[in-house]
């Protein structure tokens with residue numbers, strides 16, 4: 151099971167690489183004015199979103215694997231696991247929202263300023279701290 155946990159953490163890191171970098175691409179994209187840069191950002195966003203979605207799916211696959219193999223029964227009485235899964239659901243919501251924003255740029259309907267994209271960048275960082283503290287420290 152230790153191998154499954156290792157794979158879970160490895161794919162979680164690949165997922166977060168995308169969750170951190172995609173909103174940065176949105177910041178630069180919102181600021182760009184020439185057609186060549188616009189086309190290049192569209193390709194970068196599409197490919198990054200595809201890669202981070204693979205990271206998300208594999209993180210979930212190995213997480214659910216551990217959940218059914220032992221964790222659900224072993225930690226049944228503890229609150230941290232339920233709380234962690236709740237925060238993971240929020241993270242998935244953010245991931246889906248990033249996909250919507252990629253679509254807005256592609257369709258030419260993106261309407262937020264670069265400041266907005268800068269701010270949403272903080273959300274996955276806060277969730278990362280909270281989820282890792284819950285999973286590793288298991289405070290309650």
Ligand code: HEM
Nearest residue numbers: 159162209210213214216217221238277278281282285286
């Ligand atoms: C569908 C999503 C997820 C599920 C079902 C899931 C489930 C689990 C389970 C059952 C464990 C083993 C817990 C234990 O035995 O101590 C675990 C470990 C871990 N998870 Fe997740 N997880 C998910 C997503 C995430 C995410 C998004 C992160 C990071 C932000 C994360 C970070 C970790 C870490 C760092 C560990 C190792 C904890 C340790 O052993 O010290 N997980 N996960």
